Amino acid sequence: MARRRTGIMPMTDDSSPCLAHRLVDGHPVDPETARDVARFRRAERARLMALRRAMSVAERADASAALVAGLRQLVPLEPGRRVALYWPIRGEPDLRAWMTDADAAGVEVLLPVVVEKGAPLIFRRWNMGCDMVRGIWNIPVPAEDAAVRQPEIVIAPLLGADDAGYRLGNGGGYYDRTLARLDPMPRRIGVGFSDAVLPTIYPMPWDIPMDEILLADGSHRTRQ
Numbered sequence: 001m002a003r004r005r006t007g008i009m010p011m012t013d014d015s016s017p018c019l020a021h022r023l024v025d026g027h028p029v030d031p032e033t034a035r036d037v038a039r040f041r042r043a044e045r046a047r048l049m050a051l052r053r054a055m056s057v058a059e060r061a062d063a064s065a066a067l068v069a070g071l072r073q074l075v076p077l078e079p080g081r082r083v084a085l086y087w088p089i090r091g092e093p094d095l096r097a098w099m100t101d102a103d104a105a106g107v108e109v110l111l112p113v114v115v116e117k118g119a120p121l122i123f124r125r126w127n128m129g130c131d132m133v134r135g136i137w138n139i140p141v142p143a144e145d146a147a148v149r150q151p152e153i154v155i156a157p158l159l160g161a162d163d164a165g166y167r168l169g170n171g172g173g174y175y176d177r178t179l180a181r182l183d184p185m186p187r188r189i190g191v192g193f194s195d196a197v198l199p200t201i202y203p204m205p206w207d208i209p210m211d212e213i214l215l216a217d218g219s220h221r222t223r224q
Contacts, residue, residue, distance in 0.1 A: 029205065037202045044198065045171060048159040051195050052091045063216035064094040067191050070214045071098050074189065075153060079106030084123050084151035084186075087111060087140050090170070092157040093191055093216065103127045110151050112174070113141045120178040123149050151186050154179065156210070158192040162200045165190070165209035165223035179208040187211055194219075 055063070075083065083102060088094045103109050103126070110123035114136040124146040131143035156175050160168035167190045169175060179188065190210035194217035203209070213221040 034204070037204060040202060041168060041171070044168060044201070045159055048168070048196065049090075052159070052193060055091070055193070060091060061094075063193050065097075066216045066218065067093050067214060068095055068098045070218065070220065071095065071155070071189075071191070072101075074212070074214065074220070075155075077102050077105035077107055080108065081153070082108040082110060082149050082151045083153045083155065084110040084112060085155045086157055088157070089137075089139055093193065095155070095191070099126065100128060108149060110149050111141055112178070114139075114174065118177075120181050121174050123151055125149055150182060153187045153189065155189045155191060158190040158196060158210075158213075160196045160198045160201065161190050161192060161210065161213045161221075162198045162203075163221075164200070164203065165211065165213060165221070166201045166203045166207050167210050167213075168196075168198065168201045173206070176206055176208045180206065189214060192216070 052060075075081075085095055085099055086092070088096070099109050109126045111126045112121040113124050115122055117136065124142040125148075126142050126146070130146060132140045133143050135141040154175075156167065156169070158167045158169060162168075167175070179185065188208070188210045189212045191214050194215050196215055201207070209223055211223050213219075
């Protein structure tokens with residue numbers, strides 16, 4: 001997927017102290033542009049979340065099964081491979097069937113854990129029968145004594161995705177913040193329902209694109 005020109009440009013470098021209030025996570029950004037993009041994304045999140053809520057239980061289950069089938073083609077279950085997924089919340093695609101198969105095949109399945117609001121995620125090993133606790137926002141996560149790993153592949157849920165592979169998530173910025181700090185950068189696969197395609201999310205300097213986008217309608221896009 002070729003990167004799309006959005007017309008939204010970051011500010012040029014300037015050492016003037018008066019620009020310090022325009023730094024976002026270390027990136028110089030025009031504040032009016034940042035506000036406009038934030039408003040656009042809030043509106044799109046609300047629209048896409050409404051579409052997700054309108055899905056029936058059967059429709060969501062069928063869509064999740066289609067994504068699981070797609071992942072079986074994209075990510076071979078090789079013992080020792082470290083793959084991060086997620087525990088589904090707020091109607092997200094449910095990939096736990098794939099997680100179970102992967103664990104049985106010897107894949108190191110990892111789940112993201114929020115250790116502090118606004119901080120990068122960590123990844124803990126998950127397997128069938130492991131101790132789970134309620135983390136921040138009551139999301140089930142592996143218990144604190146679970147081993148922490150760095151993933152080779154990150155499979156992230158999305159509300160929307162654009163032609164350049166940029167992902168619209170829930171708005172916390174956790175995946176972008178985390179991926180920017182992983183070295184080496186893992187393979188990144190965004191998964192979502194069929195209505196997730198957007199012309200652009202107006203990517204900002206801190207946004208990390210997905211390498212691939214997999215949707216429940218079977219479409220698979222690869223970032224060029």
